[in-house]
Amino acid sequence: MTLIRTVAATAAITALATSSFGQTARDIRGASPYVTIEQEPSPRLIVDPPLAEGLSQGVFWAQYRVENLHIASVFGEGALQASPRLGHLHIIVDDLPWWWADASDNNTVDIAGFPPGPHKVTIALVDANHNLIPGQVTTVPFVIPDSAPAPHVHPVN
Template sequence: MHPVLKSLSAAGIAAAFCASVSAQPAQDAVRPPAILPLGSEPAPKLVPYAALPEPLARGVVIVQFRTENFRVMPVFGNAAAGISPRIGHLHVTVDDTPGTWAHTSDDPIIVVGLAPGPHRLRLELADPGHRILATEVVAFTVPDVKGSGSAPASASGSHRH
């Protein structure tokens, strides 16, 4: 037995133990540490939703998404790839074109100016070093909004009889 413990009575040991435990908040005893090794975290997941129908009817594509075990933020560089919980950004590509942009917030993805017809939005969950961790595709069809409007009123206001 440790020499200090030998000199304490059982009541003294219990009192010292209770004092050290009561100095810590009760929730710390059951809460996991704030930082976990990345190897012990579940895989990140990307969950996109279908384009919102009302804006899409006007030709505006708005896609909401959520992530699991991952936070989207404007952080880049390999040094940040080991941070726990995982952080990173989305790579967004429209119709497999060569142009891809980084989406760095939890805000919805908004795309305007697409031609009427079917399109695909590829969303890639990327770590700060741009390594792809998950990929999802959202398919949608942009309606022809020009053909759905009403005919403009006559500018002259004159009528022929």
Template structure:
């Protein structure tokens, strides 16, 4: 029983000490804010990979990508464009369609129901105000599917 009370006292005291120390340091300004004003940072880059073969055989393009010098997040507006590390999202356009979408996560880009044949997916890095910073295009060919595979789920 005394072991349990002693352990509980140590945890409670530690929590109180850490909370007081954290509040003291943040009040004194010893810690930087979570987001810093944007300074001179290297330009963002995007690296996209070929779609995964198995889903592509079913007419689904799963396109893995990575970014450098930019974090993909669902944030928008002029204030978000001024923070460091740099924040942004992707604009995705398929086969020069007039419409596209904003991709706001680090998950692969997924395009469904592709017809057999050649396709182009344009991936543009945009800042939180939708200003395009850089881009890359992924070219690939969706293979012809057998009639029974087209209706299988």
């Protein structure tokens, strides 16, 4: 009976290890930066809903990830030839006429100081020359509760 249990346990561990560790480094991390990627798949932006813990404080925290594009602070026409592709995010708050570029790839957009009420943040995936990647714009609506603390205002010198 002990031999049967040992064999069964070994088989279960082997199956778990094979499914968990069967992926290659390339499967998880993507292509090597040393080889040009032929027929690169289209870039994709995935944005989660904002974290409730932030909204209660007047802060927008939304995690994101990007597929088939490397976010880096490399800009300009020459960077468009890089493989794997390079790009960054453009972020717009409440349809204001300005945006900012985020090339940090830190996995979370962090914007503080929202007053209570409805807001939205638009996150766009762009190439290294600031051109929008078609279909890769996400608008995230959210509401800051009335119970959120008043935004901190920094004095201007």
